Amino acid sequence: MILHKDNSPSQPFIQQTSSSITLKNRWDHFLARIGYKRKWHRVNPGLYSIGHPSSESPVFVTANYTLSFDALRSSLRNIDGYILALDTKGINVWCSAGAEIFSTEELVNRINAVSLHEVVSHRTLILPQLSASGVAAHEVKKKSGFKVEYGPVRAKNLPEYLLTHQATQEMRQVRFSLRDRLVLIPVEITNTLLLLLITTVIFFAAGGFLLSAGWVAAVLAGLVLFPILLPWIPSPNFSTKGFILGGAVALPFVLAVLIGKPGAPVWQKIAWAAVYLTAFPSVTGFIALNFTGSTTFTSRSGVRREIFTYIPVMAWMFGGGMLCLVITILLRLFGAG
């Protein structure tokens, strides 16, 4: 699809869409969720019609990320209207607003590019609430004449919202439900998979099966268990939550080295236990800390404080544990064990 606006200035170019989600759409959503070619999940920016809109019909603004666009259109079943997809580089509403790509400027430019003034007789736009960190409603009004109305956080609440044009407190609040957290796990794994494989091989070569299994457990605890258990791990910040979780998954391995190798000298057992209890949990904590960017509630200043406080701790834990490991392996190689 190509925008032909320049060839027909009197006839604004409007693409058609519908509220139905096809198998192809679902496949695209799946690929987006596992992080496959993440920049490819885009629709053309521009104006779309849904149902049989008239010049009185509402205009909904969204990002041109397929998951955002499809969440909107699938919520507009039996509603006639227009969708104005901004060019957000295939990024979702909230992230693109935070990065000022979903912005006042882009919105005003897009309104003009599709000649929205000619398409609708009213002067109101419904924006997703989470676009507000990139868009200043009063400036859009000044620059385009359109009044910005912030709809609910989630598109699925739009039919209810449209009855009164008032959102309930529930509709205005972001959540981070178990489901919200679960859908993030595949992409976390995709992003780390290669590094995890390489390091696992290294640990296997250095210390055998148990060590590499302990490593995989620590990393998966951060990537998989942490997002699931986040609200229930009793600690006020992400790093220490990660340490707790990493320590917990290390326990079986600690037990295995303490009681599993009857002939081995005590100092060696303690050294191995130290690796499982310091180096590996520090990595779980690091992964947990990096999950802050995926959440819906961490602040910039809070994350900054946490980095300054806990990155040095992690570095010491990891460095100390690794030193322990190297010394143990060397001593064993040169006949001490």
Add this chain to the structure above:
Amino acid sequence: MMKSAYISNTLRYNPDLCSGCGMCSVVCPHLVFVQNERLAQLIRPKACMECGACQRNCPTNAIIVESGVGCAYAQMLAALKGKKEATCDIEKDSPCCS
């Protein structure tokens, strides 16, 4: 815990400048503000995640917040590259924020 990850933040609200338009209570995703009869009221300051939506949509500059990404990955990357401000690096193919 899900409502406030951290105890303090940079949100500052000056009611003397508030025009009572109600935008802050509309845009805030954590119900930090409510709209009273004439003014906005800061009711849950600790829940603020510094997204900056209220500040951007406040026509009278009654709200100041040092907004930015609450993402450790982006902040550490910025520090390593010697950049002052962390961003999502959307133009490049960074692995987050999709």
